[in-house]
Amino acid sequence: MIELKNITKEFSTPRGRLSVLKDFNLKIEAGTFLGLEGKSGAGKSTLLSIIAGLQKPDAGQVFLGQPQVNILTLNDKELSAFRNKNIGFISQEQSFLENLTVLDNVRLPAFLAKKSSTVILNLFQHPSKEIPKQVRNDFDVKITERALNLLESLGIAGLAKSFPRDLSGGENHRLLIARALMNNPDYILADEPTDSVDSEQTQAIIKIFRRLADEGKTILIASHDKEALKLCDISMTVPGSNR
Ligand SMILES: Nc1ncnc2c1ncn2[C@@H]1O[C@H](COP(=O)(O)OP(=O)(O)OP(=O)(O)O)[C@@H](O)[C@H]1O
Ligand SMILES: [Mg+2]
Numbered sequence: 001m002i003e004l005k006n007i008t009k010e011f012s013t014p015r016g017r018l019s020v021l022k023d024f025n026l027k028i029e030a031g032t033f034l035g036l037e038g039k040s041g042a043g044k045s046t047l048l049s050i051i052a053g054l055q056k057p058d059a060g061q062v063f064l065g066q067p068q069v070n071i072l073t074l075n076d077k078e079l080s081a082f083r084n085k086n087i088g089f090i091s092q093e094q095s096f097l098e099n100l101t102v103l104d105n106v107r108l109p110a111f112l113a114k115k116s117s118t119v120i121l122n123l124f125q126h127p128s129k130e131i132p133k134q135v136r137n138d139f140d141v142k143i144t145e146r147a148l149n150l151l152e153s154l155g156i157a158g159l160a161k162s163f164p165r166d167l168s169g170g171e172n173h174r175l176l177i178a179r180a181l182m183n184n185p186d187y188i189l190a191d192e193p194t195d196s197v198d199s200e201q202t203q204a205i206i207k208i209f210r211r212l213a214d215e216g217k218t219i220l221i222a223s224h225d226k227e228a229l230k231l232c233d234i235s236m237t238v239p240g241s242n243r
Contacts, residue, residue: 002028002051002187002218003068007060009046020046021057024239028220030066030186033213035232036222042240044222045091048189051220052089053079064187084113088180090190096164102175103160106147109182114139143182150178153208155201170197177205181212188212190221194228206231 007024010017020043028034036044049055051062053071062071065086074082083089096105151157154174159167167175173196180188188209194202206228209219213233221228222238229235 001030001064001066001068002026002220003061003063004051005061005063007047007050007057007062009043009050009055009057021050021238024060026236028218030218031213031216033209033219033231033233034221035229035235036220036238037224037229037235038238038240040224042238044238045191047238048089048091048191048220048222051187052087052189053083054089084109085183086186088183088185088188088190090176090180090188090193094176096172096175096179098164100163101160102151102156102162102164102167103144103147105164105175106150106178106182107143109179110143110146113183147178147182150181151175153204154178155204170201173197174201174205177208181208186217188217188219190219192223192225193221194223194225199227202227 004024004026007021008019009021010019012018024047036047038044046055050057051064053062053074056072063069064071064082069082071079071082097108100108148157148160151160154177156167156171156174156178159171159175164172164175173193177190177193180190190209193205193209197205202225209221210231213219219232221232223229
């Protein structure tokens with residue numbers, strides 16, 4: 001479940017204070033696939049990043065989980081750990097580790113969650129092309145299989161050994177989605193997830209989100225894409241600023 005209580009967020013801009021969210025309340029039950037719409041600049045991305053704990057509101061509370069955790073009370077370290085375990089955040093500004101292959105970029109969150117320096121070393125010392133032969137342990141096998149399945153479901157398994165710089169915009173975007181799903185998070189927050197992918201891939205991406213929602217995950221997407229929005233359970237319009 002996600003619960004936002006009285007969220008207020010302002011930015012100072014050259015033209016003065018901009019109020020983006022004012023006393024904003026939202027409650028989303030687990031298993032909901034929610035589409036956020038609203039005009040450009042309404043505050044959709046701001047809202048997603050507040051829920052992901054990447055930005056703090058000026059006032060209000062953000063509760064996630066069962067039992068509920070007020071993420072604004074967590075310190076940086078606790079928040080990072082909470083986010084890595086529970087939240088899959090997909091934003092277009094995110095980037096990859098350029099020296100790691102596509103496969104290793106997807107595997108990375110699993111290693112970070114495991115917090116094992118030996119496993120991390122293992123990742124960096126063994127390029128993914130050697131992994132099938134040089135698997136070190138069950139954990140490696142499990143996460144490699146999961147990462148490959150995710151890449152497969154997003155139609156980019158053939159790029160597993162490529163490097164991010166060699167990917168198109170749409171392929172990059174699908175890689176972001178695969179990485180966000182790696183740790184099987186309960187909350188998936190996606191900012192324009194079908195931007196720069198074709199209609200067939202839009203359907204594939206939405207189908208993955210649909211299945212995850214049916215499994216009890218909470219999915220929020222911010223989108224201008226009518227095709228994607230109509231496949232959500234419900235959609236709501238972010239009210240927008242005072243400009
Ligand atoms: N760090 C910031 N400093 C100043 N203004 C900001 C900042 N971040 C966002 N804004 C402003 O807040 C408003 C909401 O931005 P946001 O990115 O959340 O909109 P959006 O609904 O996601 O728009 P789009 O559909 O174009 O992605 C915009 O007017 C934006 O210019
Ligand atoms: Mg946005």
